[in-house]
Amino acid sequence: MSAGYELAQVNIGRMRAPLDSPVMKDFMDGLAEVNAAADAAEGFVWRLVDGEGDGATGFRFYGDEWLIVNMSVWASPETFREYVYGPAHRPYLQRRREWFEHLAEAVTALWWVPAGERPTVEDAEKRLTMLREKGPTADAFTMRQVFDPPSA
Incomplete structure (x- = not known):
């Protein structure tokens, strides 16, 4: 990968219930642990936080109060993939349908940002x-079809 670029990612989810509901309890209870694992992961650079706890649950996406957003920046697609499918995050990924509706449209996008830029x-x-x-x-782009960073 080009040393001049880092990988940005966004992932959204439409909640099945309010964050303080019993439906979302396990998700919210695990948020600090999952975020700490990301922060400690090889290749992690930055993640969006809202100042109201450990995550970014206070941001709205597309103006929809039921959509929550996760954004981060990574050194490479490989380090991002290792975290997403790694032991700390995978159990939550496997349970996502308990907490979030299935959306027919893409919910995750990746793109290159100049090193040091925060989306x-x-x-x-x-x-x-x-x-x-x-x-x-x-x-x-997606994790299935990654594009190279812009040429120097």
């Missing part, structure tokens, strides 16, 4: 919309 929620909305409208491109 905003608005940036993420734009990239996910691009992926939904155009499919994977160099501007917004």
Whole structure:
């Protein structure tokens, strides 16, 4: 990977119930542990936090109060993939349908950012919309179809 770029990712979920409900309890109880594992993971660079706890549950995506957002930046697609499918995160990934509705549209988008740049929620909305409208491109792609970073 190019030393001048890092991998940004956004993942959204439409909650089945309010965050303080019994339905979401296990998800919320595990959030600190999953985020700590991300923070300690090889290749982790940054994640979006809202200042109201350990996660970013206070941000809204597409103006929808039932959508929550996870955003982070990683050194490479490989390090991001290792975390996502690793032992700390995989159990929560496997239980996602308990907490989040199945959405027919893409819920995760990846894109390259210049090293040191931190994406905003608005940036993420734009990239996910691009992926939904155009499919994977160099501007917004998936873990299944990764594009190389821009040329130096």
